[in-house]
Amino acid sequence: MDYRAGFYDSTHPPPPFGHAMLKYFSLEPGYVNLNNGSFGTVPRPVTRFCNELTNKVEANPDRYHRFSFKPLLVDSRERIAQLVGAHTDEVVFVSNATAAINTVMRNLEWNAEDIIIQTTTTWRSTSRVMNYIADTRPYPMLSTFKLAFPSTHKEIVDNFRTHIRGLKNNMVTLEGGRPKGKIVAVIDAIVANPAVYMPWKEMVAVCREEGVMSLVDGAHALGQEVGVNLSEAKPDFWISNCHKWLYSRRGSAVLYVPFRNQHHIRTSIPTSTHYVSPRDPVGGPKAPNFVMQHEWPGAIDFSSYLCIPTSLEFRAWLGGEENINRYCRTTAINGAKRLAEILGTRPMDETPNHELTLNMSNVELPIPANLTPELRTQVNDFLELSLLREYNVFAVAFWHNNTWWVRCSCQVFNELSDFEKLGDALIALCREVKMTILKDHMDASTNGRGTSNGKGFHLNSTSPSR
Structure with missing residues (x-):
């Protein structure tokens, strides 16, 4: 069986990378996936191959397994x-x-x-x-x-x-x-x-x-x-x-x-x-x-x-490893810059040639850093659930080196506008974090019981580090 039939024609070039690629994947309409890194994203021709193979296996399990x-x-x-x-x-x-x-x-x-x-x-x-x-x-x-x-x-x-x-x-x-x-x-x-x-x-x-x-x-x-x-x-x-x-x-x-x-x-x-x-x-x-x-x-x-x-045949049709990864890396770097502008923060990789970055980038989040482990867990759980439930967009938030970051994974179906949608969601959610989960922490800082971390946030000096 030709697993490409109905999905793509290998004798014709693929469309440009970006949202035009979404039709080759099974992502639900409207979902912005900036987290390919966690679980991957399977192209539809590959899913078809696996489904058809399963049917062949069940038709004669002995012949297949032996x-x-x-x-x-x-x-x-x-x-x-x-x-x-x-x-x-x-x-x-x-x-x-x-x-x-x-x-x-x-x-x-x-x-x-x-x-x-x-x-x-x-x-x-x-x-x-x-x-x-x-x-x-x-x-x-x-x-x-x-x-x-x-x-x-x-x-x-x-x-x-x-x-x-x-x-x-x-x-x-x-x-x-x-x-x-x-x-x-x-x-x-x-x-x-x-x-x-x-x-x-x-x-x-x-x-x-x-x-x-x-x-x-x-x-x-x-x-x-x-x-x-x-x-x-x-x-x-x-x-x-x-x-x-x-x-x-x-x-x-x-x-x-x-x-x-x-x-x-x-x-x-x-x-x-x-x-x-x-x-x-x-x-x-x-x-x-x-x-x-x-x-x-x-x-x-x-x-x-x-x-x-x-999978490799599909990637070859897209232009091969270098072409795919050139686009994804460029989008990751430019997307991180755009997201940092929206959040008023910075990308993690500020080396001259972006030597730390391939297809995933990290951007600082405007959330106070020196939090107890219990508060960090609450913040992380809230961001994960809210991004998916309220905004239908996802990227991984995490805490590292006494700073909150978000990790964005870029795939061939992503564009800069995906980072903008994520940025709008994070602006609202980070504000909500500070007004709810971290309210007492923020009040303590405002009342002078904390110290500034130099990033515009006031931190409780007695909060344990990681």
């Missing part, structure tokens, strides 16, 4: 491998980035002298995995590298190197000066909140120079970052979702493990029927059987993996 799905899965892995600059048998699919992080971290063999490096902006579920490892025998140490934005790539790389060297200087060493334990650094390719493009390739290079293993959490990378080239960057492990920015169905993610490190991944998570045990009879599959273990994790819906070629 024979038909395997060549389709290999094709998807080949397409992804080409996109990220890897060998086909170095990439496998898992359900999401959290599953991929668990697969790596739970397979590595840990010792009490080992150190795991996270950052202050590591995504919570990833951080929870690292905390679990550190909370479990033999209790490796968990070290946190501080990141506070705004910043610059140079500053991040320099501080990261200093952090690693400080840890190494305090490690127990063996005869000859070699550290007794290992260091594993978990590095974001693109931080989620705040949305920041990290100098991850340079950080991986620092890890290689310092003898540190690198796990790159690229949850937002595929479909947003052009020129990943893993064979050149050489991380020890790399993961990325496909459903956030690459137009595949939820949930699908890529786990990249180069051949040199596949011996570390002894089992898929959950353990597959293709796990190879040292107790197995001689003559069977050889460990770690990396690809086969992940090819069949049990009976699941494979459509989110198998739709990837259809």
